[in-house]
Amino acid sequence: MVGDNYKRTLERVHKACERAGRDPSEVTLIAVSKTKPEDMLLEAYNAGAREFGENKVQELSHKMSSNILPKDIKWHMIGHLQRNKVKYIIDKVSLIHSVDSFRLAEEINIQAKKCGIIVPILIEVNAANEESKFGVSLEDAPELIRQIASELNSVRVTGLMTVAPYVVDSNENREIFHKIRDLSVDIDNEKIDNVSMENLSMGMSNDFEVAIEEGATIVRVGTDIFGERNYNI
Ligand SMILES: *Cc1c(COP(=O)(O)O)cnc(C)c1O
Numbered sequence: 619m620v621g622d623n624y625k626r627t628l629e630r631v632h633k634a635c636e637r638a639g640r641d642p643s644e645v646t647l648i649a650v651s652k653t654k655p656e657d658m659l660l661e662a663y664n665a666g667a668r669e670f671g672e673n674k675v676q677e678l679s680h681k682m683s684s685n686i687l688p689k690d691i692k693w694h695m696i697g698h699l700q701r702n703k704v705k706y707i708i709d710k711v712s713l714i715h716s717v718d719s720f721r722l723a724e725e726i727n728i729q730a731k732k733c734g735i736i737v738p739i740l741i742e743v744n745a746a747n748e749e750s751k752f753g754v755s756l757e758d759a760p761e762l763i764r765q766i767a768s769e770l771n772s773v774r775v776t777g778l779m780t781v782a783p784y785v786v787d788s789n790e791n792r793e794i795f796h797k798i799r800d801l802s803v804d805i806d807n808e809k810i811d812n813v814s815m816e817n818l819s820m821g822m823s824n825d826f827e828v829a830i831e832e833g834a835t836i837v838r839v840g841t842d843i844f845g846e847r848n849y850n851i
Pocket of ligand 1: 696840
């Protein structure tokens with residue numbers, strides 16, 4: 619079932635690309651597997667999934683060292699990250715999507731340096747200014763990016779990420795995705811050393827097709843692939 623869901627979601631990603639006149643190779647589908655057991659991840663893997671997203675360090679570490687999951691999986695940290703936990707995942711994740719403060723970027727930089735690596739990060743933007751959400755405001759994002767780029771040399775900003783509001787009609791989020799895209803173009807135009815805007819991580823089960831139409835290069839889909847999450851078990 620998970621395998622079929624994955625394939626169907628990928629098909630929808632491709633269709634959305636077609637509608638938007640984009641090459642499907644421009645958009646990466648991340649299977650968001652938080653709270654789900656490893657055998658379900660394996661089903662998605664067997665259907666072709668190679669990029670997985672988790673939002674908790676402990677669960678991510680656990681799954682990354684699993685014996686049943688293949689080693690060519692690319693792991694994405696998409697949830698709020700505490701500074702004291704950075705060290706547990708630093709050399710094992712392919713992208714950290716959720717950097718929203720200089721202090722967090724600084725800690726990632728320290729740990730990256732220790733490992734002798736350069737860690738790609740995205741800046742999380744709270745585009746709708748929701749109080750319940752993490753992320754910097756659209757207004758503060760450029761300055762944060764400039765500061766990271768000028769002071770930290772073991773992290774590399776490679777784009778933006780946003781978690782749009784929960785809406786019934788996905789079109790309601792179009793403007794938000796558009797704003798993120800505009801912001802990425804503005805930042806790109808600044809030509810800041812060591813900064814690229816190649817990644818726009820936006821769109822979830824509810825709204826990934828609209829996000830693709832508005833320029834997403836990474837969509838993060840959980841429920842449509844793995845089913846509803848049950849946080850009570
Ligand atoms: C859980 C989660 C998703 C996936 O959400 P679905 O609605 O289940 O597709 C995407 N992004 C982030 C940051 C998440 O925490």
